[in-house]
Amino acid sequence: MAKQLLKGNHAIVKGALLAGCRLYFGYPITPASEIAEGAALYFPRLGGTFLQAESEVAAINMVYGASSGGLRVMTASSSPGISLKQEGVSYAASAELPMVIVNIMRGGPGLGNIAPEQSDYNQVVKGGGHGNYKVPVLAPNSVQEMCNLTMLAFDIAEKYRTPVYILADGYIGQMMEPVEFPKPVMNLPRHDWAIYADAESKDNLIASIYLDPEELEEHNRKLQRKYAEIEKNEVRLEEFMLDDAKYVLIGYGIVSRMLKTAVEKLRNENIPIGLLRPKTLFPFPSKKIKEITQRIEKFMVIEMSNGQMIDDVRLAVEGKIPIEFYNRMGGVVPSTDEIVEQVKKQLLQGERG
Amino acid sequence: MATKILEKAKSFYDTYERNPSADKKMPHYCPGCGHGNVHKMIAEALDDFGVADKSILISPVGCSVFAYYYFDVGNIQAAHGRAPAVATGIKRAHPDSVVISYQGDGDLAAIGTAEILHAANRGENLTVFFVNNAIYGMTGGQMAPTTLVGQKTTTTPLGRQPGNEGFPIKVAELISQLEAPVYVERVSLVDNKLRAKARIAIRKAIKNQVDNLGFSLVEILSPCPSGWKLDPVDSLKWIEENMHKNFPIGVFRDLTKEVEPYKIEKVNPNSDEIINLLDISGENDLSLKSTETSDKYKNPEIKIAGFGGQGILLMGAALAQAGMFADYHVSWLPSYGPEMRGGTANCHVNVRSKEVGSPMVSLPTVLIGMNRPSLEKFENDVVPGGIIIYDSSLIDIKPKRTDIEVLAIPATKMADDIGNTRIANMLVMGAYIGYTNLLPKEAIYESLKTAIKRKRFIEINEKAVDAGYEFGKSHRK
Numbered sequence: 001m002a003k004q005l006l007k008g009n010h011a012i013v014k015g016a017l018l019a020g021c022r023l024y025f026g027y028p029i030t031p032a033s034e035i036a037e038g039a040a041l042y043f044p045r046l047g048g049t050f051l052q053a054e055s056e057v058a059a060i061n062m063v064y065g066a067s068s069g070g071l072r073v074m075t076a077s078s079s080p081g082i083s084l085k086q087e088g089v090s091y092a093a094s095a096e097l098p099m100v101i102v103n104i105m106r107g108g109p110g111l112g113n114i115a116p117e118q119s120d121y122n123q124v125v126k127g128g129g130h131g132n133y134k135v136p137v138l139a140p141n142s143v144q145e146m147c148n149l150t151m152l153a154f155d156i157a158e159k160y161r162t163p164v165y166i167l168a169d170g171y172i173g174q175m176m177e178p179v180e181f182p183k184p185v186m187n188l189p190r191h192d193w194a195i196y197a198d199a200e201s202k203d204n205l206i207a208s209i210y211l212d213p214e215e216l217e218e219h220n221r222k223l224q225r226k227y228a229e230i231e232k233n234e235v236r237l238e239e240f241m242l243d244d245a246k247y248v249l250i251g252y253g254i255v256s257r258m259l260k261t262a263v264e265k266l267r268n269e270n271i272p273i274g275l276l277r278p279k280t281l282f283p284f285p286s287k288k289i290k291e292i293t294q295r296i297e298k299f300m301v302i303e304m305s306n307g308q309m310i311d312d313v314r315l316a317v318e319g320k321i322p323i324e325f326y327n328r329m330g331g332v333v334p335s336t337d338e339i340v341e342q343v344k345k346q347l348l349q350g351e352r353g
Numbered sequence: 354m355a356t357k358i359l360e361k362a363k364s365f366y367d368t369y370e371r372n373p374s375a376d377k378k379m380p381h382y383c384p385g386c387g388h389g390n391v392h393k394m395i396a397e398a399l400d401d402f403g404v405a406d407k408s409i410l411i412s413p414v415g416c417s418v419f420a421y422y423y424f425d426v427g428n429i430q431a432a433h434g435r436a437p438a439v440a441t442g443i444k445r446a447h448p449d450s451v452v453i454s455y456q457g458d459g460d461l462a463a464i465g466t467a468e469i470l471h472a473a474n475r476g477e478n479l480t481v482f483f484v485n486n487a488i489y490g491m492t493g494g495q496m497a498p499t500t501l502v503g504q505k506t507t508t509t510p511l512g513r514q515p516g517n518e519g520f521p522i523k524v525a526e527l528i529s530q531l532e533a534p535v536y537v538e539r540v541s542l543v544d545n546k547l548r549a550k551a552r553i554a555i556r557k558a559i560k561n562q563v564d565n566l567g568f569s570l571v572e573i574l575s576p577c578p579s580g581w582k583l584d585p586v587d588s589l590k591w592i593e594e595n596m597h598k599n600f601p602i603g604v605f606r607d608l609t610k611e612v613e614p615y616k617i618e619k620v621n622p623n624s625d626e627i628i629n630l631l632d633i634s635g636e637n638d639l640s641l642k643s644t645e646t647s648d649k650y651k652n653p654e655i656k657i658a659g660f661g662g663q664g665i666l667l668m669g670a671a672l673a674q675a676g677m678f679a680d681y682h683v684s685w686l687p688s689y690g691p692e693m694r695g696g697t698a699n700c701h702v703n704v705r706s707k708e709v710g711s712p713m714v715s716l717p718t719v720l721i722g723m724n725r726p727s728l729e730k731f732e733n734d735v736v737p738g739g740i741i742i743y744d745s746s747l748i749d750i751k752p753k754r755t756d757i758e759v760l761a762i763p764a765t766k767m768a769d770d771i772g773n774t775r776i777a778n779m780l781v782m783g784a785y786i787g788y789t790n791l792l793p794k795e796a797i798y799e800s801l802k803t804a805i806k807r808k809r810f811i812e813i814n815e816k817a818v819d820a821g822y823e824f825g826k827s828h829r830k
Contacts, residue, residue: 004633005674005683005803014631023446031689045630047620049445053438054471061435061468065411065442068429073446091432114689175712176670176685178677184627195427195443197450199406205371205421207412207430212373254712261710335715 003178008146008168011179012076012102013038015147019154020185021072021100022048025062027055027081030114031170032104035076056081060088060101067097068206070194072154076102078170079120080111082128089163090129093223094208096193098157100150101135102166104173107331115331116170116254121308124165125281132220134227136234137165137281139252143177149279151182156234160226161193167281169304171254171333227282236279237288241267245274247347248292250313251302252278254333259302262339271348281309289316300324300347302339304332362396364405369422381419385585387542387575388417391484391555395453396424398556402563408451409443411436413465415457416490434465437472440479448617451562454481459489462498462522469528473568476533478615480558481570483524486577487596494580498522501599506580521599525572529605535567537606541574541597543589550602557609565615574600641679641796649738650789652706654714658699658731659723664778667804668721669700672782674800676704679792684712699727704791721781725750742785744777760788762824768817776817783821788829794822 006014012035016024024039036052043050053059059075066073077085082103092099105120107113122128125137136156138149146168153164190196195204210216238256241263242248251259256277266273276292278285289299298321301310310325317323324346328334334342361367368377382388399405408426412418414433421428427450431439436454444452454472461469461483472479488506489495495508499521503512513521525539536558540551551573558569574596576588583591628634655672659665666687673685686701701714720735722728722743728750735741737756745761752759762784768777779801786792801814 002634003677005670005677005685014633017627017631023442025442042631046622046627051441051445054467057435058438058441058468058471061432061438062442062445064431064435065429065439065444066446067442068439069443069446071446073442087432088435095430170689171686171712174687174689176673177709177712178683181628181631181633184624186624195409195429197407197409197427197443197447202406202408202425202427205428205430207421207428209418209430215373257709258711258713264710333713335713336711337716 003180005176006143006179007034007174007176008140008143009034009104009173010038011143011146012150012166013042014181015150016074016100016154017042017046017048018147018182018184019072019151020188021074021154022046023066023071023073024048024050024075025053025059025066025073026075027053027059027077029078029081031106031116031173032076032078032081032102034173035102035104056084057088060085060092063099064088064092064095064097067092067099068195070191070196072098072188074100074102076104078104078106079108079117082120082123086123086129089135090131090133091208092163093129093133093135094131094219095206096161097163097206098154098161099163100153100157100166101163102150103168105167105169107329113331114170116304116333117329117331118169118253118255118304119306119308119329120167121281121303121305124167133223134282135163135165136160136230136283137167138236139167139279139281140172141253141256141277143172143175144179146172147179147181151185158191160230162226167253169254170331231283234280235283235285235287237285238275238277238279240275240277242274242276242292245272246297247271247273247300247343248296249273249275249300249302249343250278250289250309251275252281252309255302255304258334258336258339261336262343265336265340266343273343273347278309284312284316286312286316289313293317293320296321298322298324298347300326300343302326302334304328304334362393362400364396364399364408364425365392365423366425372419372422380423382416383579385576385578385588386416387486387573387577388484390542390548391482391573391575392420392423394552394555395482395559398559399426399451401556402560404451404559404563407449408453411440411452411454413454413456413460415460417455417457417484418491420455434460434463435468436460437465437468437477437479437481441472441475441477444477444479448478451559452479453559454479456481456483457490458483458485458487458497458499462524470531473528473534473570474531476535476567478562478565478567479569480562481568482555482558483570483572484575485524485572485600486575486580487521488577488580490577490580499524499600501595523600525570525600525605528570533568534570534606535608535612536561536569538604539572539574539600539602541592541602542576543574543593547602561609565617566609566612567615572600574602641793643679644790644793646790650791653704653719653789653791654717655702655704655719655721656699656714656717656731656734657702657721657723658697658727661696661698663698663723664775665698665723666700668778668782669702671779671797671800671804672704673702674803675792675796678796678799681705682707682709684709686712697727719785721785722748723778723781724748728752740789742781742788744781758830760784760825760828762821764821767820767824771813771816771820773813776814779814779817780821780824783818784825787822787825789825794818
C-alpha cells in the first residue's frame with residue numbers, strides 16, 4: 001500500500017480499524033480530539049460504532065461494557081481526561097478486560113495547557129487508579145508507530161486480558177508524517193471469558209468484587225503473575241549507536257526524536273554517545289539498562305516532566321553509575337541544540353573542556 | 354397465582370453458587386426487602402419472553418451488587434453509578450442482546466446521575482429498573498438522594514432538611530421530560546394489587562427492548578426494613594403513607610404504541626473494502642524523480658510563519674506532501690489549539706534524504722515569513738547560510754542579516770493580480786521551489802490535489818505555484 005501523509009491522531013484511528021476495532025467511546029479534548037473526530041468519520045463507515053459520551057467517566061465505562069462483550073474497543077483522551085478515567089481503568093484491570101486507551105499528553109497539573117508534556121508517566125505507567133494493578137504502556141515516537149503500536153496494543157490487550165495504553169503527546173498526535181498501512185486484521189477469535197449475549201457465553205461473569213480477603217489476595221497474586229509474564233515477554237526498545245557508547249541518553253516519545261538528532265550531531269564531533277529509547281514503559285527495559293550499566297560511564301535521562309521515568313532508570317542502574325537529568329515542563333519542548341548543549345555541560349563536563 | 358409463587362423462575366440459577374455463604378438456596382437480602390420481589394418479576398418476564406440466553410444484567414453498587422448471584426443470564430458488575438454506561442457499551446457491542454441496568458437510588462440518582470440522564474437522552478435500547486427505597490441500605494442507612502424531607506438517616510440524624518440537603522429527586526418525572534425515552538412508570542410494592550401493576554410494568558419495560566422500541570425505565574418504590582429500622586409490615590405502611598405522597602405512582606411517559614422499532618443494520622466489509630473505506634488504497638504512489646538541487650539547499654529544516662488565515666499550515670502540509678511524493682522523508686508539525694484559532698500560525702517542515710529526527714525546527718535553514726511579526730521574531734534563529742523568503746507586499750521591513758540569502762517576493766500583490774489574495778501562500782511556496790529546485794513541480798501539483806479540499810480551487814492554486822516558481826527561478830543565485 002502507498003504511503004499517506006497523516007496526523008498521528010488520525011493514524012491511531014486507522015490503525016485501530018485495521019486491527020479490527022469497531023467500537024469507540026470517547027469525549028473530545030485538545031490535543032486528542034482528532035482521534036474522536038476521525039473515529040466519528042470512519043468507525044460507522046466500517047459498520048462500527050462511534051459514540052461521544054457525556055463524560056470521560058462514562059466513556060471508559062462504555063468501553064468496559066463493550067469489552068465485556070468480547071469485541072475490540074477503544075477510547076482516547078488527554079491528561080486531565082485520563083485522570084477522570086482512572087476509576088474505570090482500575091475496574092477493567094481487575095475484571096481483566098482488554099481495551100486500548102490512548103493518552104495524548106498535555107501540560108499539567110490542573111487545566112494546565114494544551115502543549116505537549118510527559119507528565120502523565122506516573123499516572124499511566126504506575127497504575128494510576130486504586131489497587132495493585134499495572135497496565136502495559138506503549139510509547140510511539142512517530143506517526144507510523146501511532147498506527148503500528150495501536151494495532152499491537154489490541155493484540156497485547158487480548159493476549160493478557162488487560163487494558164493497554166498508547167502514551168503519546170500533543171506533538172506526535174498533531175504532527176504529520178508518511179505512514180505505510182499494514183493489511184487489515186480479519187476474523188478475530190471468540191473469547192471464552194466474554195459475554196456474547198448467547199447461551200454458550202451466558203455463564204460468564206465480568207466483575208471485580210471479591211469480598212473474601214483471601215480470595216482477593218489470590219486474585220491480586222494472579223494479576224501480579226500476569227504482570228511478571230508481561231515483563232518477561234513484551235519489553236520493546238530501540239537502540240541507536242549503543243555498541244561503542246560511553247554515554248547513553250534515555251528518552252521516550254517525542255523527546256527521543258530530538259535525542260536521535262542530538263546523538264548524530266555529537267557523533268559528528270566524535271563523542272561516543274548513544275540512545276536507548278523505551279518503546280514500552282511498562283514493561284520497562286530495565287534488563288537492557290542493567291546490562292549497559294556494566295559497560296558505560298554515564299546515563300542521561302531527558303524528559304518533558306519533573307522527572308518521572310528517571311525513577312525507573314534509577315531502579316535499574318541501582319546507583320552503580322551516575323545518571324544526569326535534563327527536563328522541560330509546561331509544554332516547552334527541548335530543541336536538539338539545547339539537548340546537545342546540556343549533554344556537553346552535564347555529561348562531558350571537565351572531560352572535553 | 355399460587356403455583357406461580359412456588360415455582361422458581363428458570364431465569365434464576367437453581368442454586369446460588371456464586372454466593373460465598375454456606376446456604377446456596379437463600380438470597381442475601383434482608384427479610385422484607387423489596388429486591389427479591391423485583392428480581393422475581395424480572396426473571397419471570399425473561400422466562401416468558403424466552404430471552405434469558407441473550408440477556409445481560411448489569412449489577413450496580415448497592416444491596417443489589419450481588420444480583421449476579423441469582424440471574425442465569427450474562428452478568429456484568431459495574432462501578433458505582435456507571436451501570437447505564439456499561440449497559441450502553443455492551444448493548445452497542447451486541448445490539449441483539451437484552452440489557453438490563455438494575456440500580457438503586459444512590460447508584461442511579463446520586464453518583465450516577467449523568468450516566469442515567471444521558472443513556473435515557475440517547476434513547477439507548479435498554480431497560481432500567483430503579484429501586485427507590487429512600488436510603489442507602491448496603492452502607493448502613495445513610496441519606497439517599499430520594500430520602501424524604503424530615504426522614505432520619507445516619508447522615509441526617511435530625512432529619513433531611515431541604516436548606517442543607519435539598520429535596521428528594523423525582524427520577525421518573527425527571528427522565529420523562531426527555532425526548533427519547535419510550536416508557537417511564539413509577540410503581541410500588543406495598544400490596545398485591547400494586548405488585549401486580551409493578552409486574553406488568555416490569556414486563557412491559559423488558560418487552561419494549563425485545564421489540565427494539567428504545568429506552569424504558571421503571572421506578573419501584575421498595576421497602577428497606579433494615580435501613581428504616583421498621584418491621585416488614587410497617588415498612589409497607591411507611592411507603593404508602595410517606596413515599597406515595599412524594600413519589601406519586603403512575604405512568605409518566607408511554608410512547609410504546611407510537612414509536613417505530615429500531616432497525617439493526619449489519620455492515621461487515623471485507624479486506625479490500627476496508628482499505629477503500631479507510632482511504633488508504635495506493636493511488637497516490639508516484640515516486641517522482643528527484644531534481645538537481647545545490648547541496649546547500651538539501652535537507653531543509655523549514656519554518657513557515659504568519660497570521661492565522663493565510664494558509665500557513667496548508668502551505669506546510671502541501672510542501673511535506675510534495676516532498677513525500679518525491680521520495681523524501683518528511684514531517685510537518687503545526688502550532689495547534691487556541692493559538693491556531695487566533696493571531697499567529699506557524700508550522701515546521703522537514704524534507705530530508707534520511708529519516709527525520711526532530712520534527713521540531715528551532716533553528717531553521719529556511720524561514721518563510723508571511724507577516725512582519727514573524728519575520729522579526731524568527732529572523733535571528735535562521736542558521737548562517739540559510740534562506741529567508743518573505744512576502745514583500747505585506748512586510749515593509751527587510752531582514753537585517755547579511756550571512757543568509759534573502760528572497761523577497763511581492764506575493765500578495767501577485768496573488769491579487771492573478772485574482773485571489775488567498776493564493777499568496779502558494780506563490781511563496783512556488784518561489785521557494787523555483788529558487789532552490791528542491792522538488793519537481795509535478796510533486797507540488799500532486800500535493801495540491803491532496804491538500805486542497807475544494808476541487809474548483811486547484812487550478813488557481815496551480816497558477817499561483819507556476820507564477821511563484823518562475824519568480825523564484827529567475828532569482829536563483
